[in-house]
Amino acid sequence: MIRFENVGMRYGSGPEILRDISFHIAPGSLHFLTGPSGAGKTSLLKLMLLTHRPSRGLISLFGADLATTPRHVFPEIRRRVGVVFQDFRLLDHLSAYDNVALPLRVASLREAEYRENVIELLTWVGLGDRIDARPPTLSGGEKQRVAIARAVVAKPDLLLADEPTGNVDPEMGDRLLRLFMELNKLGTSVIIATHDFAILDRYAAPEMRLRDGYMTYMTTVQAQKQRERHPLSRKRSRA
Amino acid sequence: MCYLAALSLGSALAVNRLSENWTSDLAGQITVTVKSVRGVSLDQQMDGALAVLETTKGVLLARAASDGELKALLTPYLGNSVEIDRLPIPKLIFVQIDTINKPDFEELATRLTEAAPGAALDDHSRWNAQLQSFATGLASVGLAVLLLTTVATIATVIYATRAGLLANRDTIEVLHMVGAQDRFIAGEFQNHFWSLGLIAGCIGLAAAAITFWGFASLTDHSTSLLTPDFTPTAIEIASLLLIPIFASLVSMVTARLTALSVIGQMP
């Protein structure tokens, strides 16, 4: 479903911050994306969101080679992708409800079709009483939950979550992850970028680890063994 | 902008109407001058000319100017104390013609000289043509101003749309990332500028209406032939009402095209 082959990426004319990245993500799979701060996790997600172009290599999304895909097809691809940004990216002039409904609205759905769905989802993430609040009046964790609701509301084929539990307490973090897992069971491919070892330990999934611009792909078993060997250390050996 | 547009369109229309009044006034009136010629008496010539005129198709009325009228015409030049009879001045015949079925002026002129060798036909066409081109000139200045304001409106909207788009870069990026098409985003801007254009158009028109009303009450049309009548006709009111609609259409289309081209350059 997603295929990267020898992909490199740089910002402007700066150094390559991602090099020789190759991996494949199957439909309905779950992956973790890890690596120290500044390793390029967010940048990798930007490539999958079509907001940045690779400086080399081949990316294919849902069977479409991005290098040859015309720009006007991008919205169609992006509608199949839900994303939780590390910095949320909510629209400040819209209410929580309208922010969550945005992907449905731009897909020209009528409000009558989705209204209940959106409210139910907001209630599920614990924001049932903050439906009309604007993002500037929400706490960091509340904003994060709105962002998550927006990412999952259209039941995307691919869900990209960048540190989705960074701003909430462990209990709420658990609840949000269950939402992702639920979606995953229904067939959505999920990629979660995180530093949170608790999450990695709880859910068995392959891990894509970024370091110095290179990626190491570890199967579920390899990743578990790795973590057992260094249970408390954040320092990872170069594979 | 819309104020200027309404003002210039209104003036162009008024001047246009004025020139129509002038030309139709003058076109309905011609004069025949009868000069004294050796061998034929002036009265004889007058009788001949009047006879010709009365039998000409398209002539509604032919009337010799009385001595009093001639005197009145000449006093500005010659002063009050002149005795007309003593001067070898030509006589005049005022002719009212049918503006729809005009007589054939060339034929009329030849028949007049046959009947009265000193008669000359003046159909005012020279004076008429000059007035006409003067009025046309005024009206085209008005239209040029209208054109300029349109261009200026377009330029302003382009600038405002660009600024708006750049200020909302983050919003546009988010809209893109949740799968919005360029059309959708451009639509939001387009709607904004449509309503803006409509509001501005109405305000401009209202201001122009007040201005015209002011002009109309300052200049008394009945005493001054040269000032246009600023009271608009129904058709003119309709075309003035088109200004706000035209303005908002121009703003909307400009905003849409600008937005599409700017957004198209964003990721």
Ligand SMILES: Nc1ncnc2c1ncn2[C@@H]1O[C@H](COP(=O)(O)OP(=O)(O)OP(=O)(O)O)[C@@H](O)[C@H]1O
């Ligand atoms: N817009 C940008 N322009 C230039 N350099 C950038 C830009 N965004 C990120 N970088 C650089 O690219 C590298 C990778 O950044 P990225 O945000 O992908 O890291 P990350 O793995 O998501 O880090 P974190 O865990 O802190 O979120 C960093 O060195 C960063 O400074």
Ligand SMILES: [Mg+2]
């Ligand atoms: Mg990041």
